[in-house]
Amino acid sequence: MTQKEFQKSNLALELNAGKKRLENALHGLSDEQCEAAGATRSGSIVDLLSEIVTKEFVTLMEVSDRLPNLPMNLFSNANGRTPTASVMEKPAASTSVDSLLAEFGFLRSAIVRRVDDGGSDAAEFNAKYAYITDVCVTKFNEQMDEIERWRTSEIVGFSAARLRAEAREAELNQAIVDLSREDFLTGMFDLKALFSALFDRFYSEDIVQWLGAVESNGRAAVFQRMAAALEPLHTLLEIGLASIASFRATASAQDAEGNFTTDWEAVFGGAYSTGVAVCWRTVRAWKSRMVIAERIEDLPSSMR
Secondary structure, three states: OOHHHHHHHHHHHHHHHHHHHHHHHHOOOOHHHHHHOOOOOOOOHHHHHHHHHHHHHHHHHHHHHHOOOOOOOOOOOOOOOOOOHHHHHOOOOOOOHHHHHHHHHHHHHHHHHHHHOOOOOHHHHHHHHHHHHHHHHHHHHHHHHHHHHHHHHOOOOOOHHHHHHHOOHHHHHHHHHHHHHOOHHHOOOOHHHHHHHHHOOOEEEEEEEEEOOEEEEOHHHHHHHHHHHHHHHHHHHHOOOOEEEEEEEEEEEEOOOOOEEEEEEEEEEOOOOOOOOEEEEEEEEEEOOEEEEEEEEEOOHHHO
């Protein structure tokens, strides 16, 4: 394989991987969520997606104009049809996420074909390669990082009605309360193994959890992080220097996006306890009767 063939192959792989990455990043998001996601520098994910589609269109035009003998079928899609004038002239006009994704997919496929059909002149190819790499790989990945940062910083909701039917929030909360009433936390137990035995049935293997500012990915990592956080308390309970005076959920609600919020309160007794209530909040997203995302954070004193 020549160096040129190697470059073409790698660039085509990068472009196809980018297409898949965008589809995955937007999977499950509604138009409304993308419009409301104001954490991106462009104001919303729809705005950023429109910008991405426009750049794909401009890149395809720029690369095509640079190279002579443009094939007549360059803009033909997989079925041999040519896109409409509105798509060609203004690809970012639609605010529908599905529509924008479809336009992006078409344009990127055309760019991949243009790479595969590139001219033989080395200088032409190098210029085209550098330009496409800059816009469609480097800058595109920066924009993708922005979308993914927003998505991983938010617990993405789904249909509130569907989640209400699928969620086992009350059942999980009761299991947590029951655990506090048993002798589990005062015995010689491996906390991670205990959590796994009691809560595996509630948590997805791919769960993402934020414990304060710390993010954990995957059920095993989540239980390990929780065990590490509770280990000091477990030690005090185990040797009798602390006890659980009360442990309860003080409030529970479901927001408009379907996420479940529960406020918790615990009071500890013993020589090393002040008797002051410790309060925190859990926010969970459920899918297929499993927790797929969870945030645990301190509850401000003004909200207790």
